[in-house]
Amino acid sequence: MCGITGIFMQDVQAGQHADIELLKRMTQSIVHRGPDDLGLYASEQACFGFRRLSFLDLKLGNQPIFNEDESIACVVNGEIFNYQELRNDLIKRGHRFRSQMDCEVIPHLYEEYGINFLNRLNGQFAIALHDVKQQKLILARDHVGIAPLYYHYKDNTLLFGSEIKTLLNSADVSRSIDLISLDQIVTFPGMVSPRTIFSDVKCLPPGHVMTVDKQGMQIEQYWDLDYPENNPNTQPHTDAYYVEKLDHLLRQAIKTRLHADVPVGFYLSGGLDSSLIATLAHDMDPQQVFNSFAIGFGRADIDERQYQQQVVNQIHSNHHEQIFDYEQINQRLTQAVIAAESPLKESYNTCSLALSQMVQQQGIKAVLTGEGADELFAGYVGYRLAQQSRGQEEPFDLEFMLEQQARKTLWGDENFFYEKNYHEFHTLKSSLYSADTNAALLRQHCTSQPIINPARIANRHPTHQRSYVDFKLRIADHLLADHGDRVTFANSVEARYPFLDIDLINFVRTIPPELMLKNGNEKYLLKQLATKTVPESIIRRKKFSFVAPGSPFLLKNKPEWIMDMLSRATITRQGIFNPDTVERLTNSAIRGAHDINQTFETDFLMVVITTGILLREFVES
Template sequence: MCGISGIFDMRDVGRINKNIITDMIGKLNHRGPDGADFYQDEQVSLGFARLSIIDLETGMQPIYNEDKSKVLICNGEIFNYLELRQGLIRRGHVFSTNSDVEVIIHLYEEYGKDFIHQLNGQFAFVIYDKNKKSLFCARDHLGIAPFFYTVEEGFFIFASEIKAILEHPIVKRKIDLVGLDQILTFPGVIAPRTFFENIWSLENGHFIEIKDSRLRKVEYWDLIYPKIGEIEYIQSEDYYIGKLDDLLTKSVEYRLMSDVPLAFYVSGGLDSSIIASKINTINPAIKHSFSIAFTDKSISESNYQQMMAKHIQSKHTEALFSPTDISTRLFQAIRHSESALKETYNTASLVLSEAVKKNRIKVVLSGEGADELFAGYVGYRFDRMRNQSNTTSDSHEENRLRSCLWGDESFIYEKQYHKFEAIKRELYSQEINEMYDEINCLNHPVINKERIRNVDLVHKRSYVDYKLRLPEHLLADHGDRMCFANSVEGRYPFLDKNIVDFVRFIPPNLKLKMFEEKYILKQIAKKGVPNEIIKRPKYTFVAPGSPDLLRQDVAFIHDLLSYDTIKKQGIFNPDTIEKLKKQYLQPDFKLNLPYDIDMLIVPLTLGVFLEEFKMAGLH
């Protein structure tokens, strides 16, 4: 994967400044340190920064069709490109490179925009059609590759990261306060919002067409689970296990395609261990594995990481992480995340990708997506417990909020939102409280409630997890941005399109069997993962929080959380911040992460964000 950026004059009146794209693509050098190239005419300016992985010699972009009437830039990988390429050659198409992404432009010629359903990969691309004077932009099914955009003064401005968009002089820098409230309330910002007002993230499974000055956004894919009673689960358990095992093997094979060395993460949990085992079976020559270990033994999984590495005899690198690593890397983490954060573990992810880069490796496989697809979080078990006890004791207002959010007043996601509103109001400044109804993210829809109406409870939570947790958080600020900060591409076998399509029709009781999460994955794991890892309880990846940072007595942390700084920013209540600091500095105080909410980490990282992006605060 690489970095792309561009400017499209929707009015087509020859207003393209051809110098701006150079500054924009320069901000993406970490995504593509191996070279840059451009296409420009009177209506469009396209830039590409390359991280060479497949077709090292001729794979530079932009890429053109045979008569050069269409231009492509793509950040991503098309894993089924060899099959697609053969079919296109039989239809008479002529390829100019051996790149995987060149199939995109020929598929577009052959099938129009419907070709997107044939792709299996992680991608964000733009096709400029010179004859039609149109732009076609798309983001992959699961949202692995990022795509940000804004429309200002008739210009469509886009990039793989927001920092490139900000290089355009007409783009304004302002915090999206609803996005801030989403970070406090949900796992992270939810597309199409970003942390910047009027800069949008193209949702996963969507494309944009621009023609004749009109922009049209279309959803082409979603994780749609069957309604209760819509299908019969007539196959045997062995069928589902065997089919999923075959699909997962194929997915790993796809993601081992590379002309440069690859590696894999070993977290000590089930998901990454399955991937490591598959890699060891498919290609034992791929030996590099990496993990993060904490000096705080209470949150470290080092023993299980070492166990898996020894089991497959990998060449293992363990990156040791201490609380001081958070303060030294916090600015870097925020710069690449492009938002405030509600946890510090992005700094640990930075250390991990740093270790990969130091070993001259460009591609790493990881286990993201399994928790959301196979009932891996504790919430799935809590749902079942509540469902069996059939008790409800929540307030009328809480039920109303749940009904508005999910279309189901009995569905509890993460917290009691009505109670949490009181906590947020105490945290916010008086001026924010005066506009609270406007910026309150609970007043802004985050999902299509019809998608989870009358579906199994396991599938309901899976859909909400996928929408709220996966594309813009785990795959974005925690995944893509922290990998590419060190010029490393992440690949995610569990998020293969064929696997996800099959998962929709696996019986829910094979994902959560009684109270055992990820049951079907555990059956697959028995062939290649130590039993101690299969049977261990789910362990959430956490890093030290703001109490540890406060105790380090670091000057910039005290400055960013000082009464005067908080008051000047105008977003949070300085008196509340002072009370929290006093509480967090008590000798016996400890947050039980991730279940306790670290209320100081968002104000702290917001302060870092404002400094990094040269913004003043509310005004």
């Protein structure tokens, strides 16, 4: 994967042309995503920029990419894992290729199938394609949202890029904060596309394609996670069938993601998912010595090095680790916000930056990681708690009626519980916001409007309902964005996700949900698969979320710059948060009166601190 930028003029008038100088500035701002090469494409109507991080065909694999007569031009941030079979089929159909690069199949697939070519891809990608003859621009993002794609559309001109900072090079793009997006960060696991923290910038949602031509802009969904409706008459296969099929697909996903002309490593968290990827990779190629990377902590309650080391000892990897402490978080927090282009609720993005820096220092450009398994296989504690609470009656009073109304608005189902009671939380978070922020959010806030497609959880099993919502609220715009793409590419490293392989996802959709969470045992089916390769102590250990110390830990030494960020003068000047509430939270954190349980509680002060960093770095400067 790399970085892409572009400018497209919807209707070119005589004497007009796309601004190539602006494009160059946009492209230069993401050189960290692709330090290996630069590519530019320019016509009167469109211009594209490309920064390359090279993996395949190191000599001939630069972009932009064209079809045979160059009537179709495209740039692609991504990897197409099934490119070999697609390429072979296209060659049989008469297409000619200029390189061995995976993404070269894109313009030829578009020639053959039009926009429907997206349904043939297995990969992680953000695509920009200029159809010169039709005077049309097509933007597309992969099924689950691994590759980012942001845009700004105004006065018949579209700007786009792999990161928000590309668009901020234009004077036409306002840096004003979208308060509803901030409210989403406080309320949900993260922001939900198409919103971003900047009101003038939008994010193309996962599984969507945008078309821009003389008639205007149109955005359509080409894929969604669609679980089957409840069917009590379904006769499932045996457990062994699902384990063997899952084993085959996961091994295939790992194999294709290890394919590159440069070394590929993997992260080790000490948990089931990364351990399974590492041990399967070793099982498939025992002679290969892989590089593994991990973070440890001085605090025993969150340190997982003993489990990481068990896997290292088994697969004999070349292991790299870094011990994280207060000073590491303090030093990297600003960089984490700049990379994320968003406020944060946790400090673990600083750990992720350290991980990708270790990868870069070892000369490795890509790593495999385990995101997606928790959402597909009922790995979070919320799945188990929801199962335990099914059938229990909730107190029927005015507060509960208002909560049911909130759930109905958000999910289309007044009985679906996700994470928290949102009516109660709305009252709590209102005390965090300033009077002006509350006044703005009174008109519209993040729980006053639908957040998902309610048809996708109607008549579905509760485990499937929660999985779908996790994909929409947790995966794409949080775990794969600020916690994934931004912190890896900040150090010129690409993350690859075997559990998010589209063939594997489509199979998991068919697995009976009872095999995901069985007798309160999270990830039951995945644990059955893991017995083949993963140490038993890791399989049997209690679910342990990857967390880093919260704001109380950060404030215990009262660093001057953070104290200034939380000062009454700064909070009042920024006008977003309530200075009285921030002062009380700050004093409580300094006294050590309360630690944050990040699994169940919101670290409000971390949001305040990182919002201040965002304002300082992107708005006030």
